[in-house]
Amino acid sequence: MNNQLFYTQTSSTAPEFDVIVIGSGIGGLVTATQLAAKGASVLVLERYIIPGGSAGYFDRNGYRFDVGASMIFGFGTQGTTNLLTRALAAVNVSVETIADPVQIHYHLPDGLDLKVHRNYEKFLQELTEHFPQEREGIRRFYDECWKVFNCLNAMDLLSLEEPGYLTRVFFQHPLACLGLVKYLPLNAGDIARRYISDPILLKFIDIECYCWSVVPADMTPMINAGMVFSDRHYGGINYPKGGVGQIAQKLVEGLEKAGGEIQYKARVSKILTENGQAVGVQLATGQVYRAKRIVSNATRWDTFEKLLPPEQMPRVEKKWQQRYQKSPSFLSLHLGVEADVLPWGTECHHIILSDWEQMEEPEGTIFVSIPTLLDPNLAPEGYHIMHVFTPNWIDDWQGMSAKDYEEKKQEAAERIIKRLEQFFPGLDTKLDYMEVGTPRTHRRFLGRDDGSYGPIPSRKLRGLLGMPFNRTSIPGLYCVGDSTFPGQGLNAVAFSGFACSHRIAVDLGL
Numbered sequence: 001m002n003n004q005l006f007y008t009q010t011s012s013t014a015p016e017f018d019v020i021v022i023g024s025g026i027g028g029l030v031t032a033t034q035l036a037a038k039g040a041s042v043l044v045l046e047r048y049i050i051p052g053g054s055a056g057y058f059d060r061n062g063y064r065f066d067v068g069a070s071m072i073f074g075f076g077t078q079g080t081t082n083l084l085t086r087a088l089a090a091v092n093v094s095v096e097t098i099a100d101p102v103q104i105h106y107h108l109p110d111g112l113d114l115k116v117h118r119n120y121e122k123f124l125q126e127l128t129e130h131f132p133q134e135r136e137g138i139r140r141f142y143d144e145c146w147k148v149f150n151c152l153n154a155m156d157l158l159s160l161e162e163p164g165y166l167t168r169v170f171f172q173h174p175l176a177c178l179g180l181v182k183y184l185p186l187n188a189g190d191i192a193r194r195y196i197s198d199p200i201l202l203k204f205i206d207i208e209c210y211c212w213s214v215v216p217a218d219m220t221p222m223i224n225a226g227m228v229f230s231d232r233h234y235g236g237i238n239y240p241k242g243g244v245g246q247i248a249q250k251l252v253e254g255l256e257k258a259g260g261e262i263q264y265k266a267r268v269s270k271i272l273t274e275n276g277q278a279v280g281v282q283l284a285t286g287q288v289y290r291a292k293r294i295v296s297n298a299t300r301w302d303t304f305e306k307l308l309p310p311e312q313m314p315r316v317e318k319k320w321q322q323r324y325q326k327s328p329s330f331l332s333l334h335l336g337v338e339a340d341v342l343p344w345g346t347e348c349h350h351i352i353l354s355d356w357e358q359m360e361e362p363e364g365t366i367f368v369s370i371p372t373l374l375d376p377n378l379a380p381e382g383y384h385i386m387h388v389f390t391p392n393w394i395d396d397w398q399g400m401s402a403k404d405y406e407e408k409k410q411e412a413a414e415r416i417i418k419r420l421e422q423f424f425p426g427l428d429t430k431l432d433y434m435e436v437g438t439p440r441t442h443r444r445f446l447g448r449d450d451g452s453y454g455p456i457p458s459r460k461l462r463g464l465l466g467m468p469f470n471r472t473s474i475p476g477l478y479c480v481g482d483s484t485f486p487g488q489g490l491n492a493v494a495f496s497g498f499a500c501s502h503r504i505a506v507d508l509g510l
Helices: 002-012 026-037 083-089 120-130 132-152 163-172 174-183 188-195 199-213 222-234 245-257 300-307 315-323 402-420 439-446 490-507
Strands: 016-022 042-045 057-060 063-066 097-100 102-108 112-117 237-240 261-263 268-274 277-283 288-296 324-326 329-338 349-352 366-369 383-392 431-437 455-457 477-479
Touching (some): 026 083, 026 245, 042 245, 199 222, 268 300, 288 300, 300 315, 329 402, 366 402
Parallel strands (some): 016 042, 042 261
Antiparallel strands (some): 324 455, 329 383
């Protein structure tokens, strides 16, 4: 009874905002900064002590580690797909970046070893040297990706849920719009098989998709593939000086300059509704905040099964969960290593796979990022950072004692380091620091259900047509981030932030 009285009193006198954003991942921060720049009163509530989510960072023993990947799209200087550059500029901040000449160095089965160069023709040439019989098909597939990208890059990328925007952009860019409509129901695998027949080359297209979408080409929307496979040669891969965490830090700086607020250690435990409409949030402490619009940057599973009563899940969300499932999480090794363990000419990003059949299995594909090759200031002099991660499921780490958990982490780390020794001989003896993270770590610090990287199709779907947009079936509640169109990746969630803020701005009359 006392708790109910406290809640009622707090709710009636709760601070009010135009918009509350739950979570300070890049999608949430882009939504918040765009709205603050338009004059909305915005509050961001972050459960952790720093912003960024999986685009955050942590410091250990003189090393600054990125929480997630360091292969960053969206920092170009031309066109409209440079969404991180544009998001920062909207609130009068910027991040200095360092261009990466190679997106990925692939180390694949049967000696398939090649680099995806920033220079498009150089990449096609190297790929064609491995598959000379597919010369024409290689060019036709990747050129078709450019058609998708050029359509996207011709228009401002805002909310596809806003009729006024759709009308305006169609009359401004009719051919680009019609071009995109054609690709919406298609997946990258559909297009690849039009031009390519070599089964190993098709496997390569699979891992080209898998390295950022966590699914093979048949389940990767062509719109997304067109963006990624072309922007790496157009805007390029650019690493933020000072680490990936600088992106979120600068967005927060811009948010506060524009009059917005952010609170840390503010874990939202409940989205409050009245007459079926979202009107506020309640923190774990009992504190209540109210707003005209609520934005969840949590995963869709956290939003509709934890922040809202699961038994009241809207029918459309139940249908979405039948089409999509949680992707795996990751087992991560954050390593500090002596600099001389890296051979001369080592690239920043690597993907290692020894068996095509194991690509989607835990510890099958290994991702390696060495950001100190671009920004040496992230490590003590004479040392490098290596962030090594591989897909993993939380079920493999449940129900064990603390001692068994630590032993299992050590055993997994030893297996992965042994595989890395093939490419970085002497790595084991050159370790200065090692920290191992599991799916449980991701769940704990990032607040993501099962530590998941985001949603992936549970079966082959028609391109992007199954992805939800920002509005939900609960009035006043919006979602943003990788659970919404167009999906995973920093530039993709920035797109969702632009779209979400635009839709809310229209709804609020801004």
